[in-house]
Amino acid sequence: MNIDSLLQANAAILKWYSPYNFNRNISDAHLLTHTYAILQQHIALNEYVSIDVEGIEYIFIVKKLEWDTNYFGIPTYKLINVLSMSYEFINEATQLFNTNYLPKNAYCFMEVPAEDISTIQALGNASYKLIETRLTYYNNQLHTHNYPRYQVRQATKEDIPSLKKVAATMRNNFDRFHADKTFDMQIADNFLSTYIQNSVAGYANYVMVPNQKNTASNSFLTANYLQEDWDMIQCKISKMVLSAVSASTNKGWYIKLISEMTYHLRDTIGAECIYLNTQATNRAVFSTWEKLGYKLGNTTHVFSFLNK
Ligand SMILES: CC(C)(COP(=O)(O)OP(=O)(O)OC[C@H]1O[C@@H](n2cnc3c(N)ncnc32)[C@H](O)[C@@H]1OP(=O)(O)O)[C@@H](O)C(=O)NCCC(=O)NCCS
Numbered sequence: 001m002n003i004d005s006l007l008q009a010n011a012a013i014l015k016w017y018s019p020y021n022f023n024r025n026i027s028d029a030h031l032l033t034h035t036y037a038i039l040q041q042h043i044a045l046n047e048y049v050s051i052d053v054e055g056i057e058y059i060f061i062v063k064k065l066e067w068d069t070n071y072f073g074i075p076t077y078k079l080i081n082v083l084s085m086s087y088e089f090i091n092e093a094t095q096l097f098n099t100n101y102l103p104k105n106a107y108c109f110m111e112v113p114a115e116d117i118s119t120i121q122a123l124g125n126a127s128y129k130l131i132e133t134r135l136t137y138y139n140n141q142l143h144t145h146n147y148p149r150y151q152v153r154q155a156t157k158e159d160i161p162s163l164k165k166v167a168a169t170m171r172n173n174f175d176r177f178h179a180d181k182t183f184d185m186q187i188a189d190n191f192l193s194t195y196i197q198n199s200v201a202g203y204a205n206y207v208m209v210p211n212q213k214n215t216a217s218n219s220f221l222t223a224n225y226l227q228e229d230w231d232m233i234q235c236k237i238s239k240m241v242l243s244a245v246s247a248s249t250n251k252g253w254y255i256k257l258i259s260e261m262t263y264h265l266r267d268t269i270g271a272e273c274i275y276l277n278t279q280a281t282n283r284a285v286f287s288t289w290e291k292l293g294y295k296l297g298n299t300t301h302v303f304s305f306l307n308k
Helices: 003-009 011-017 028-044 066-072 090-101 117-125 157-169 185-203 227-233 253-269 283-291
Strands: 048-053 056-064 076-084 107-113 129-139 152-154 206-210 219-224 237-245 273-279 295-306
Touching: 003 011, 003 028, 003 076, 011 028, 028 056, 028 076, 028 227, 048 090, 056 090, 066 076, 066 185, 076 090, 090 117, 107 117, 117 295, 129 283, 152 253, 157 185, 157 206, 157 219, 157 237, 185 206, 185 219, 185 237, 206 253, 219 253, 227 237, 237 253, 253 273, 253 283, 273 283
Parallel strands: 076 107, 237 273
Antiparallel strands: 048 056, 056 076, 107 295, 129 273, 129 295, 152 206, 206 219, 219 237
8 A cells, every 4th residue: 555645546535534624724735734744643543444346456544443332332444545546446445444344333434525425435335325415604704703702611620510411411312322223322322422421621722612691501501722733833723612502591502602702712712713513413503603604615415334
């Protein structure tokens, strides 16, 4: 395997695997430098499998997720990319990947940009099912953000019990954990509770909650600053990640949190572009983003396979 030639040969598709590909102010060269660096890291860690079909090599970049494996009690694999000089036998290669590489009862998922139709069809042929369609929205006109201000603060560890409750009860039936029948609904609820707990404990750069008199702090929005990527992609970009708003005590707070986090990332961190994603079904969410000037940037599909 000559990884550099494989990466060059797949450049046109790999561009769409960059999480930042919606931003046309970032050059293709910078997008690809970032994507190549990630793939090379996986290869250096031996997180790939090579499958030969009719003399053509298919490199499946795949990582076993230890945390998810322990949490869900299912050996969990994330398929990151399939690289080859030719896609002629990608269907056969994907089937061989399932049977020869994945252990019995293992669970494998992959997020594929809508542009990578060869991989999407190969996954379908190899019995992967569609579990989520994801939209990325972005705002790179942050100087125009001028929404009224609201009182917010950073969450502390004292907020964790109430935020865990909001995360577990404000169920989103279409996120990949709730949509995938592989997971029990209760376990999916608990997963989001654990996720917000870990976010407050430092996994996220910032967790924002309401801080208004006579209003409970029963909502949250997390953000990752992503400053470690700024030089490589030559763009000061940050991401809003997870949110939930209590319908009983904080109804209507979502737009306030998104707006306040936009101010925080722009004015405190110096971000010039912000992005975030949700399911194509989450109309309340993307209509709110549109009200605040966020625009649709790209679409991906998430597939999963349980090796019964
Ligand atoms: C999505 C969520 C954060 C919204 O909380 P909220 O601030 O109380 O939202 P609201 O119910 O006030 O709805 C926000 C806006 O979307 C609109 N909306 C609601 N459902 C809608 C729909 N189906 N289609 C279009 N717009 C819709 C509302 O009318 C409101 O707009 P308005 O203020 O102009 O009337 C909350 O329901 C939640 O926590 N859901 C579960 C977790 C989740 O989905 N998180 C986001 C993941 S990205």
